[in-house]
Each structure stands twice: as structure tokens, then as C-alpha cells.
Ligand SMILES: [Zn+2]
């Protein structure tokens with residue numbers, strides 16, 4: 001296992017880097033300051049061919065592969081990459097996904113279209129929860145049965161609102177173990 005040096009958040013499509021800067025505060029709390037987090041100020045647009053025109057949704061697995069393919073240098077430097085997309089997406093077999101992690105590629109994506117809330121505060125908190133959740137998967141964590149843990153599975157926006165953006169103690173220990181791996185090990 002190679003060491004994890006940090007996390008890069010990339011705004012994709014209809015999302016403002018400012019919203020990600022605000023979410024970063026909460027994400028940083030979830031990782032208790034132990035993960036270096038950067039927000040890319042350059043917003044990029046997803047290629048049109050990643051849209052499924054029959055469903056007017058992006059294919060989350062294709063978008064995640066694309067995010068991985070455009071970030072080889074930063075991933076090789078030990079950074080995990082999470083693309084935060086202002087759109088809606090799905091994977092085969094599901095109507096939609098809030099996010100998708102592909103640990104083998106070191107990349108994940110989060111989709112904010114269904115996270116839009118009445119208040120900006122709630123919207124930012126929902127984004128933070130999904131980013132922390134997908135980053136947890138990139139660190140090797142599975143879903144957690146503790147409904148308040150950020151690693152619990154969210155089937156609906158109610159589930160997202162029910163959980164916190166923090167890891168339960170059990171999951172946090174796994175995160176810490178993974179963050180403590182160095183290249184020698
Ligand atoms: Zn999950």
C-alpha cells in the first residue's frame with residue numbers, strides 16, 4: 001500500500017469552488033486535521049459524451065474514470081481525487097447515485113444535483129458528508145451499520161440528512177490506520 005498524502009477536490013460543471021471551500025471546513029473536521037485537503041480553483045466541464053442522453057444523466061462510473069484519467073500526476077504523488085459535479089448521475093442498476101468511489105483508480109465523484117437544499121448551510125453539509133463518505137471508500141472502508149456514521153449507506157436524501165459528516169469510532173480507527181501507512185510498509 002502506498003501512503004496517502006492528501007485529498008484534492010475538483011469542482012466539475014455547475015458548482016462553485018467557493019461552495020467546496022466551505023465544505024472543506026467540515027471535511028477537515030471529519031478527518032481531524034490529519035488529511036491535507038486542497039480545492040482546485042480551476043473548474044472543469046465534463047465531456048458531453050459521458051452523458052446518457054436517454055436518461056439525461058451522467059454515467060457515474062464513466063465520469064469517475066475520466067476524473068482519474070485527467071489526474072495521473074497528482075494521484076501518483078499520493079493524492080486522492082474527488083470530483084464534485086453539479087449534475088445528476090447513475091450507475092447500471094440504480095436510478096441515481098450521490099457519489100461513486102473507484103478505489104483502484106484512486107478517484108471518486110460526488111453529484112450535487114440531488115443534494116440541493118433550502119439553505120446553503122444544509123447544501124454545504126450534504127456535500128461534505130458525501131465527499132467524506134466517498135473518500136472513506138477510497139481509503140478502503142466499507143459501509144457501516146451505525147446510521148449516524150458518515151460511512152452508512154444513503155439510499156435517499158433523508159438518509160444523508162440523518163447521518164453526520166463524522167466517522168464513528170470504529171471507522172475512524174480504520175481511517176487512522178490507513179493514513180499511517182508509509183511508502184516503506
Ligand atoms: Zn458508499
Ligand SMILES: [Zn+2]
Pocket residue numbers: 144145146149150151152167168169170171172
Ligand atoms: Zn462507522
